[in-house]
Amino acid sequence: MTILSKKQISAILLAIGLTSLSSCANNTGVNAPIAEANTIAQRLVSTAVAQQPNSPQFGKPIDCTLGKDCFVLLYFDRDPSLAAVDFGCGRQTYNGHDGTDFAIPDAKAMAKGVPVIASAAGKVLRVRDGVVDRRLANSTDKANVAGTECGNGMVIDHGAGWEAQYCHLRKGSVAVKPGAQVQKGAVLGMVGNSGMASFPHVHVTFRYQGKPVDPFVGPEAKLGCNIARNPIWDKPLDYISTGLIRAGFANKPPDENAVWAGQFLETKLPANSPALLFWVQSYGVLKGDREQYKLFAPNGDTIANDSKEIQAPSRTWLRYVGKRNSTNSPLTPGVWRAEYRLTRGDRVLVEVKREVELR
Numbered sequence: 001m002t003i004l005s006k007k008q009i010s011a012i013l014l015a016i017g018l019t020s021l022s023s024c025a026n027n028t029g030v031n032a033p034i035a036e037a038n039t040i041a042q043r044l045v046s047t048a049v050a051q052q053p054n055s056p057q058f059g060k061p062i063d064c065t066l067g068k069d070c071f072v073l074l075y076f077d078r079d080p081s082l083a084a085v086d087f088g089c090g091r092q093t094y095n096g097h098d099g100t101d102f103a104i105p106d107a108k109a110m111a112k113g114v115p116v117i118a119s120a121a122g123k124v125l126r127v128r129d130g131v132v133d134r135r136l137a138n139s140t141d142k143a144n145v146a147g148t149e150c151g152n153g154m155v156i157d158h159g160a161g162w163e164a165q166y167c168h169l170r171k172g173s174v175a176v177k178p179g180a181q182v183q184k185g186a187v188l189g190m191v192g193n194s195g196m197a198s199f200p201h202v203h204v205t206f207r208y209q210g211k212p213v214d215p216f217v218g219p220e221a222k223l224g225c226n227i228a229r230n231p232i233w234d235k236p237l238d239y240i241s242t243g244l245i246r247a248g249f250a251n252k253p254p255d256e257n258a259v260w261a262g263q264f265l266e267t268k269l270p271a272n273s274p275a276l277l278f279w280v281q282s283y284g285v286l287k288g289d290r291e292q293y294k295l296f297a298p299n300g301d302t303i304a305n306d307s308k309e310i311q312a313p314s315r316t317w318l319r320y321v322g323k324r325n326s327t328n329s330p331l332t333p334g335v336w337r338a339e340y341r342l343t344r345g346d347r348v349l350v351e352v353k354r355e356v357e358l359r
């Protein structure tokens, strides 16, 4: 096969990055387990601050393994101004976000069903169902969900002054009724994309005596980040502010809507495809991070080897490299391999390897 010159290759390296999440809205793919990514979990040390002795200990509100088939995409905003900061001093939040977003890979995972579960025992106060699951893409979509921002969900009184609101459940999945007593871990419904949501996830807001509480720091913590904290979780949850959402191959440029829908995760593509593109979507990238994309032909030739510095921070980031199919330089049938690395200084934050068969 003909190997493209460096100049030709750079001509087909296409960047479509810098997508932003305007609201509680995001997700990843079943076929592309997050576990394959080498993400750095930061175990931020908790320093105990005063907390009521009879406060419940809360479990995560979703039945999945964090870092494997789900992840926290957005945290509580700890900045009282118009700026936003998460408890780890990162950017994975937005102004006024009063809860935590536990996301799943994509609409396919959502259709299969990932249970939303009660973080603690309690009594169901209010529920809503019947709101359609639709990924918000623009301001018209946002206007359409005015008044039903939480989508399908419920408020549960967890006792001792605590309540929690669970949002964006899948239409028709709400499994509890007002007045019902639920045990910790009881299934409340399924993760969805209803209301003000641009990705499949469950948003949970914890309130103590009516005031929203960041579950990673507890009710007594000071505002801001890098503070003494006493999480309300029953088990430590790692802080992972940068990671892989998913990666795959496409034969045309992928877009945000399509990848959240679970498309472009094929392991086989026709050899007469117009192009072969290797794409990666990650979250929490920062200015100065470096990403490297490599694409290898079936005979081992390096078709693309692109290293670029990220120019601006982004909460979700989608980019690809690839090769066009042409008579002069056809795509060869066989197994193509691709590698991706996201590094910050000398730390590797995400590492991905994928294969696709062209035939």
Ligand SMILES: [Zn+2]
Residues within 6 Å of the ligand: 024, 074, 097, 099, 100, 101, 203, 204
């Ligand atoms: Zn949220």
